[in-house]
Amino acid sequence: MRSWRACAAASCRGPTPTGKGWTELNHNGVVGPSGPKLLSARFGRTDGHRLAVYEKEGGYQALRRVLGGMQPAEVQAVVKESGLRGRGGAGFPTGTKWGFVPQAAEQVYFFVNADESEPGTFKDRFLLDYDPHQTIEGTIISCFAVRASLGFIYIRGEFGWLIDRVQKAVDECYAAGYLGKNILGSGYNLDLIVHKGAGAYICGEETGLINSVEGRKGQPSIKPPFPAVSGFLKKPTIVNNVESVASVPWIIMNGAAAYRAFGTEKSPGTKLFSVSGPVKRPGVYEIPLGMPFRTFFNDVLGGMADGEELKAVIVGGSSVPVLPADEIMNCNLDYESLGSAGTMLGSGGMIIIPKRCDMVELIQVLMHFYWDESCGQCTPCREGTGWLHRLVKKLRRGEGTPEDLERIEHVCSGMAGLTICPLSDAAVMPMRSFLAKFRGEFEALIQDQTPVAAESRWPRGEQE
Amino acid sequence: MTKPMQELPMDGTPGFALSPGALARIDALAARYPTKASALMPCLWVIMDELGWVPPGGVDLMVEKLDVTHARVNEVLTFYTMFRDTPQAKHTLQVCHNISCHIMGARPLIRHLEERLGVKLGGRTADGQFQIEGAECLGACGMGPCLQLGTHLYENVTPAKADALLESLRRGVVPRADTDREGVD
Ligand SMILES: Cc1cc2nc3c(=O)[nH]c(=O)nc-3n(C[C@H](O)[C@H](O)[C@H](O)COP(=O)(O)O)c2cc1C
Ligand code: SF4
Ligand code: FES
Numbered sequence: 001m002r003s004w005r006a007c008a009a010a011s012c013r014g015p016t017p018t019g020k021g022w023t024e025l026n027h028n029g030v031v032g033p034s035g036p037k038l039l040s041a042r043f044g045r046t047d048g049h050r051l052a053v054y055e056k057e058g059g060y061q062a063l064r065r066v067l068g069g070m071q072p073a074e075v076q077a078v079v080k081e082s083g084l085r086g087r088g089g090a091g092f093p094t095g096t097k098w099g100f101v102p103q104a105a106e107q108v109y110f111f112v113n114a115d116e117s118e119p120g121t122f123k124d125r126f127l128l129d130y131d132p133h134q135t136i137e138g139t140i141i142s143c144f145a146v147r148a149s150l151g152f153i154y155i156r157g158e159f160g161w162l163i164d165r166v167q168k169a170v171d172e173c174y175a176a177g178y179l180g181k182n183i184l185g186s187g188y189n190l191d192l193i194v195h196k197g198a199g200a201y202i203c204g205e206e207t208g209l210i211n212s213v214e215g216r217k218g219q220p221s222i223k224p225p226f227p228a229v230s231g232f233l234k235k236p237t238i239v240n241n242v243e244s245v246a247s248v249p250w251i252i253m254n255g256a257a258a259y260r261a262f263g264t265e266k267s268p269g270t271k272l273f274s275v276s277g278p279v280k281r282p283g284v285y286e287i288p289l290g291m292p293f294r295t296f297f298n299d300v301l302g303g304m305a306d307g308e309e310l311k312a313v314i315v316g317g318s319s320v321p322v323l324p325a326d327e328i329m330n331c332n333l334d335y336e337s338l339g340s341a342g343t344m345l346g347s348g349g350m351i352i353i354p355k356r357c358d359m360v361e362l363i364q365v366l367m368h369f370y371w372d373e374s375c376g377q378c379t380p381c382r383e384g385t386g387w388l389h390r391l392v393k394k395l396r397r398g399e400g401t402p403e404d405l406e407r408i409e410h411v412c413s414g415m416a417g418l419t420i421c422p423l424s425d426a427a428v429m430p431m432r433s434f435l436a437k438f439r440g441e442f443e444a445l446i447q448d449q450t451p452v453a454a455e456s457r458w459p460r461g462e463q464e
Numbered sequence: 465m466t467k468p469m470q471e472l473p474m475d476g477t478p479g480f481a482l483s484p485g486a487l488a489r490i491d492a493l494a495a496r497y498p499t500k501a502s503a504l505m506p507c508l509w510v511i512m513d514e515l516g517w518v519p520p521g522g523v524d525l526m527v528e529k530l531d532v533t534h535a536r537v538n539e540v541l542t543f544y545t546m547f548r549d550t551p552q553a554k555h556t557l558q559v560c561h562n563i564s565c566h567i568m569g570a571r572p573l574i575r576h577l578e579e580r581l582g583v584k585l586g587g588r589t590a591d592g593q594f595q596i597e598g599a600e601c602l603g604a605c606g607m608g609p610c611l612q613l614g615t616h617l618y619e620n621v622t623p624a625k626a627d628a629l630l631e632s633l634r635r636g637v638v639p640r641a642d643t644d645r646e647g648v649d
Pocket of ligand 3: 119120121560561562563564565566600601602603604605606608610
């Protein structure tokens with residue numbers, strides 16, 4: 001196993017202009033010369049987070065337009081027409097969700113979900129880091145659309161450095177009159193609080209997030225009632241992902257039809273993909289939905305890093321089913337194509353798995369994660385995640401039997417769809433797909449009965 | 465949400481005091497949030513930022529300021545990985561060991577750090593200087609393996625980079641984080 005990438009040096013750091021219809025960057029901020037930049041126009045720059053820069057480039061014009069005479073219902077209608085689907089994982093249409101807030105509601109709350117804890121996903125971080133004002137402008141417009149007077153941006157606690165940056169941007173907004181009382185003289189009042197999480201994946205689930213801000217454990221609640229009807233402090237509450245909200249100003253300025261010009265019928269617009277693993281150019285990319293995976297992989301990512309071969313891809317964050325290389329190569333990057341291939345677009349957190357990786361080892365890593373992050377409320381999830389983790393470890397100790405594979409299936413069927421929130425399913429989907437698509441590797445461990453070297457058996461440093 | 469193995473607090477309840485600035489921030493947060501209880505997490509962060517952990521006196525303070533029960537505060541304090549109810553090492557290195565970082569070499573990095581510091585993952589050096597912990601994804605998956613030290617995130621961490629980090633910390637200097645772009649600006 002190649003332990004160390006050569007510091008990702010040349011592959012990750014140099015400018016790689018493509019001019020082929022997508023925006024690309026990596027951490028050091030390389031942006032391609034052309035391609036849709038609805039979300040990533042200021043990515044990779046050192047000044048894009050400043051209010052003055054954002055304003056100079058057209059920022060807060062959408063807000064001015066909205067507050068200059070649009071009604072909340074009109075804003076909702078434009079977003080609905082655009083077909084924007086939630087970018088947090090489930091892909092639910094954003095405008096439709098806003099419409100669930102009861103008309104008569106007196107107090108509405110709005111939450112921007114920047115918990116971003118799904119392994120493989122790091123796109124919202126780029127949005128907030130390079131261009132916090134875009135998300136804030138989108139938040140103010142979204143709050144107006146659902147008539148909220150208090151909004152929160154819930155940022156995972158691990159992003160301490162990012163929280164400072166977003167707080168600064170929010171402060172700039174208050175000073176400029178984009179937040180607070182009587183915004184831009186429109187009579188609309190909005191407060192926006194940056195709320196810092198404290199390290200719990202489950203707080204990304206919308207009801208977990210709401211409970212967390214109420215000052216409780218971030219445990220999800222049973223739905224219905226849905227938050228849009230009864231959420232934070234039992235009042236109507238909308239929770240949207242950062243990328244969903246950040247897409248709103250562009251849609252307002254350019255219209256629903258212009259947005260629909262990108263993407264496909266059922267997956268309109270552009271989407272950020274965060275790509276990790278040994279490809280030539282890992283990073284965050286904005287592409288129109290519907291791009292063939294093959295094009296994305298070969299032309300945008302530059303294919304595998306030297307000496308690596310593609311084995312499989314988890315396309316939408318660690319919770320979605322894995323696809324072997326030959327299957328993903330025939331997919332397009334949109335909700336419908338990936339759905340019919342048996343996986344999901346999810347959060348767009350694309351994890352590239354090379355040939356050298358042992359799939360049983362990787363699923364152990366993931367099962368440890370879900371077991372660790374289960375909030376413990378539901379028996380199938382609390383017990384099931386631990387059970388799956390132990391079964392996989394048993395296989396790797398060389399003590400597995402063919403019955404264990406049946407047992408894995410059995411435990412999975414006792415977990416899927418039977419719990420308060422989808423974390424249980426989020427564990428089952430990778431587990432089942434790893435076993436279905438790479439069964440040979442599981443069976444080989446059982447036949448072999450040779451324990452994997454103790455050192456590699458505990459990939460996480462964990463002890464038995 | 466793994467909490468590292470930790471020693472229990474020392475005998476007796478340690479003294480508890482917050483600076484006037486921190487107390488003022490707590491009052492301001494309690495007033496700003498729609499209910500006092502909803503300010504619990506940010507108020508715990510105020511204590512964490514000042515002391516590095518939340519001692520029993522901090523729990524009492526929350527009960528007093530936010531009209532919540534001891535049970536509620538303790539429940540929240542123990543649910544979240546980043547809140548700590550025991551004193552911490554001077555430097556806690558949190559190494560991501562989730563899938564993307566694992567693929568890119570988190571395990572060799574952890575082994576390297578374990579050897580350098582002479583402690584296992586979850587352990588603390590005898591002098592109380594260093595602690596290494598596993599972390600479940602730090603949102604730097606494309607730049608893995610990565611590790612976090614307080615609000616400092618280090619990306620593409622090679623053993624050499626990890627050595628340089630330890631060396632620098634021993635000299636009392638926290639190296640610039642990879643996410644710190646202010647200097648460039
Ligand atoms: C276990 C779990 C973790 C989640 N984590 C996140 C997250 O980190 N960020 C996010 O935006 N949505 C996350 N979601 C999805 C949210 O529950 C919710 O659907 C989303 O924030 C809605 O926003 P959208 O409609 O804009 O996509 C998670 C869901 C589950 C079940
Ligand atoms: S499914 Fe798991 S994480 Fe979700 S509420 Fe139940 S126990 Fe908690
Ligand atoms: S997997 Fe390591 S930062 Fe996400």
